[in-house]
Amino acid sequence: MKKANWIFTLLLLSSLISGFSNPLTKAGKPVRNVILMIGDGMGTSEIYAGLTLNHGHLNLERMKNIGFSKTHSTSYVTDSGAGGTALATGHKTYNGAIGVDAAGNPVKTILEWAEEKGRATGLVVTCAVTHATPATFISHQASRNDYEIIAADFLKTDIDVFIGGGLNHFQKRKDGVDLTTKLRDKGYAIAHNLDEIKALKHGPVAGLLDTLHEPRWLDGRGDRLTESVHEAIRLLSMDKDGFFLMVEGSQIDWGGHANDINYIATEMVDFDKAIGEVLDFAEKNGETLVIVTADHETGGLSLNGGNLETGEIQAGFTLKDHTGVMVPVFSFGPYSEKFTGIQENTAIFYKMLDAFGFNTKK
Helix, strand or coil: CHHHHHHHHHHHHHHHHHHHHCCCCCCCCCCCEEEEEEECECCHHHHHHHHHHCCCCCHHHHCCEEEEEECCCCCCCCCHHHHHHHHHHCCCCCCCCECECCCCCECCCHHHHHHHCCCEEEEEEEEECCCHHHHHHHCCECCCCCHHHHHHHHHHCCCCEEEEECHHHHHCCCCCCCHHHHHHHCCCEEECCHHHHHCCCCCCEEEEEECCCCCCHHHCCCCHHHHHHHHHHHHHCCCCCCEEEEEEECCHHHHHHCCCHHHHHHHHHHHHHHHHHHHHHHHHHCCEEEEEECCCEECCCEEEEEECCCCEEEEECCCCCEECCCEEEEEECCCHHHHCEEEEHHHHHHHHHHHHCCCCCC
């Protein structure tokens, strides 16, 4: 009896010492990299449409930690400005806002936190880099429609890599200023195609691949998103302190607005290829947290029939705008268990800060 008590006491003391010696025991050590992937307009129906087109499987199935996000802004149904701002800053705001709270005050983004803490940072999208979702990570404006002002805000940060469309907002401006010249003066390489990006040995890089948004996958975009993600990770990984990267499958949403199931499903499969690229990196790296979610669902998509062998999808829609339903949150890697369950979209920001181990109290 005495021996049993002695053993129990040793085990208890060992457990207590272990717990006190590492305050991050439950969550693990801070992660080196965070990659946030946003499927704009991507609800569960959009995911299953992509899975059907892809004959029953997606890379998303590799992610075992799954939760849901409540997407409302200060309105019941969000737009991409408010939805992106919630993910980027942890603040609910009004529809159309970019990086400001409901009172219009600028709020620091996860990308800006990462820059301040010495991480490399990047954005990769299939729309213009000045569009609502990417803009919420880099800019602070009252309106998502101020594209030329948002473009100028890229010069106010030290973002290392940004790849997408939107060249016109940097060059063909009402004020006549060529911001690409100013970016070059700041040290950026300006690339207009992937071959130019692949030839670069280091950043910073402004990959402005199209005058406005990139073409649809259906119109020949090919694997540009996956290749852009690969190059962004290659360049950002050169920073020994780690990085933050946001990747958006932008045009899933546009297919929803058009009530076009082929547009939705092909963009979903394309986004999933990029997810596979990221997961391959994260599996090898071991120090990377990956989160895949959406800002909202678009179109009220329902799947009324289909065939997993042929990829046929029979779809219905309730409207040509956003809906208020919850969207999924997939996570992979260190700290990923913290993203399960039902959560506010704003919570994702704070969980990313925690995963990085950033001390935000000043």
